[in-house]
Amino acid sequence: MSAVEEKIHPRPAADVLAWGRALIGPALREAVESLPEAVRRIVGYHFGWSDEQGRPAGEADEAGGGKAIRPALVLLSAEVVGGEAADAVPAAVAVELTHNFSLLHDDVMDGDTSRRHRATAWTIFGRGPAILAGDALMTLAFDVLAAAGRPAARRAARALGAAVLELIDGQYSDVSFERRDDVALAECQAMATAKTGALLGGACALGALYGGAPDERVEHLGAFGRHLGLAFQHVDDLLGIWGDPGVTGKPVYSDLRNRKKSLPVVAALTSDTPAGRELAALYRSAHPLTDPELARAARLVEEAGGRAWSQAEADGLLATATRELDWAQTGASARAAAELQSLARLVTRRDH
Structure with missing residues (x-):
């Protein structure tokens, strides 16, 4: 496909995700097969490849292993800087493994019973x-x-390690917020940037490294991913309150049930409004919140302005991310840049 044709015909986001899953799938499964049998069975179940007895899952469960957005970000970032997606497959697999490490741990820490x-x-x-x-x-x-032995492997390992440490720091803050009644909005934003933005930024930076980009472009793509990650967290927090369980795979009001200090919740709690103060009283109550109380808490977050604020923040962060992408791309990468923008819009939609 010529550069002109690429500019005219970017693939839909769903097709890009399917392409990314197909590209990394064999390498991902090969890597997992190298694990000890005991953990391999758990990992296979978590990815949706098998049931709890280790039997191969049906087609529906195979598709249930997640969208694989982060690997697609890696692959497209390599193309945006003029490289080949195939060369970035090891980085994409590493990022997907890292993401699922965090999910397995998050589910335990949060007590979530479905994913x-x-x-x-x-x-x-x-x-x-x-x-x-x-x-x-x-x-x-x-x-x-x-094991891939690529020239960028050493820098990539250091970048991934830094992203993981930042992710862990953000997750630690998130857990610690559950024991505090005085979480400031700036603290919550910093936590979300670390917990989610670090790995998305790392994914884009790793892709750029494997695409052979100079440092400046690596930094711009990393910034694109970080801003996108924070926008994604805003949307994920909104879905944690108002998302359709049939779409999200999580129980209704799951974040409120767990009394998470999510971005829209903290915006409401720190709003100095009657709704914010009533929400704070509900969060401090000693008993588990009943279904009517959970519904009331959701209305209070909205009345205190938390829902509108998170939506506006997500939109602004997406615009900032797009500017970083404009600075990062090469002249011949219009299709890949358009597809990255399409993915960015996908992950900041409020209906997934």
């Missing part, structure tokens, strides 16, 4: 085994980078 329309791994195999499976995925991610 991707299935029971979470810890509810089937136990908390300890699920944590160990997550640890195995994180170790495997660095092994994949090292």
Whole structure:
């Protein structure tokens, strides 16, 4: 396909995600097959490849392993800077393994009982085994980078390690917020940037590294991913309150039930409004919130302005991310840049 044709015919986001999953799928499965049998069974279940007995899953469950947005960001970032997506497959696999390490741990810490329309791994195999499976995925991610023997592997490993440490710091803050009544909005934004923005930024930076980009373009793509990650977290937090369980795979009001200090919630709690103060009283109550109380809490977040603020922040962050992408792309990468923008719009939609 010529550069002119690429400018005219970017693929729809769904096609890009399918392309990314197909490109990394064999390498991802090969990597997982190298794990010890005990954790491999948990990982296979978590990815939707098998049931709890280790039997191959049907077609519906195979598709339930997630959209694989982060690997697609890696692959497209390599193309945006003039490289080949195929060269970035090890980085894309490493990022997907890292992301799923964090999901396995998050589900245990948050006590979530469903993900991707299935029971979470810890509810089937136990908390300890699920944590160990997550640890195995994180170790495997660095092994994949090292085993590929690419020139960018050393820098990529350091970049991924830095992103993981930042992610862990953000997750630590998120957990600590549950024990505090005085979380400031700036603290919450910093936590979300670390918890979610770090890995999306790292994904785009790794793609740029494997695409042979100079440092300036690597930095711009990393910034694109970080801004997109924070926008994504705003949207994910909105879905954690108002999302359709049939679409999100999570129970209705799941974040409110867990009394998460999410972005729209903290915006409401710090709004100094009657609705914000009533929400704070509900969050401080000693008993589990009833269904009517959860519905009331959702209305209070909206009345206090938390919902509108998060929506506006997501839109502004998406615009900032797009500017970073404009500075990062090469003249011959219009199609890949358009597809990155399409993915960015997809992950900041409020109906997925």
